[in-house]
Amino acid sequence: MCLAVPAKITRIDETGLGTASYLGSEVKANFTLVPQARRGDWVIIHAGFAISVMDAKEARETLRLFRELAAASSDEGA
């Protein structure tokens, strides 16, 4: 039941309610638990509520690490 999805905020009103885009569809979401979130931010949504704002810098760092792992693997012919 802790299934959650990353989604991009498309609309957020002054009460913290709005919508987010997930795999091309627009879903209603409650952003009151992440008051720092802004339109365009990526959030993790669980049961209709955003529970965290994703960190773009950390995400890029993870992608860089995996590209390095893949390159290291290819170099070894593993």
Next chain:
Amino acid sequence: MKELRDPAALRRLLKDIGEKVRLIGRSPRLMEVCGTHTMALFKHGLTPLLADAGVEMVSGPGCPVCITPNGIHEAAISILTGTEGAILAAFGDMTRVPTRKGSLQTAVPARDARLRIVYSPEEALDEARRDPARPIVFFGAGFETTIPAIAYTVKRAAAEGLRNFSVLPALWLVPPALRAVLEAGEVAVDGFIYPGHVSAVIGSRPYEFVARDFGIPGAIAGFEPGDILLAVRSVLDQAVEGKPRVALEYSRAIGPGGNTVALALMAEIFEPFDAVWRGLGMIPASGLRLRKEFAGFDAAPRFGVDAATSARDLAGCRCGEVLRGTIRPKDCRLFGTKCLPDSPLGPCMVSYEGACLIHFKYGPERRSPS
């Protein structure tokens, strides 16, 4: 993030993991606490790959549908069958758990009452706003990931004076359950893969006692195959170095302090109490109940049901032992014979996070129904 599923990167991580197992000198056993991790491990075929690399994965008690004892499921059924005009709103999996009173889906509702499956607790709140004369009960089940959303609905209902709204709570805290598993000592665990989304709310600090008091390493993981292997490698690294800690391997989504707004809301509405878990028994301060100021929103006293009474499981169901990790699903003689996804005899075969359903769908021990 297709990079986190890149076969070359995953092969490299598995190779690193194999090397660390050789340095440790024996096959370590890691517990993935969260049922969503169990599903990811099986669905992506990681369990046998990790076994080849020398790592045994064992599932923990991370399925809220499963660890909610039948007494609470039966209380929900009693509200639906005994309250005229009521709407009982619940997450889908909660409606299929079999008890001696049937399940929420098979029970016959009282006159003009009905069951409504919801995705968000806010949908239950909307029902209460729409029809103030009708009792709306939300069967609020979940771990720390879900609890803030449920706390939000109670706070809103209080602020808006929605007296027809109430919650039947089945709210569980992960860290006390880990302590209980370790203190019981039935399953030797060399490391933990901590849940990603529970940690989005609580952060990494509540697990630090595992490293400090028990000397066991761990890592918080995301749900892509690469996330999980990265966390496994980190746990084995800690074991090799003899420096157990709580590594954060899902930093794009969570910080060490968690979500302070969500934590404050949880603490405002709920308070811990000694709760009884299926399979694990009573665990100190492991459940949440409504604080005195909000006790009027508790559905159990309002509708005269006793959620604290224990109720027997269906005969032969060994879900409790599966949750403790003392048996595997295939060790239960009902698994894949009488207990099947479309005719489950216990919650571990109902929930998409339940070990029995996951083993049946993806595991090597899958048996064909005759």
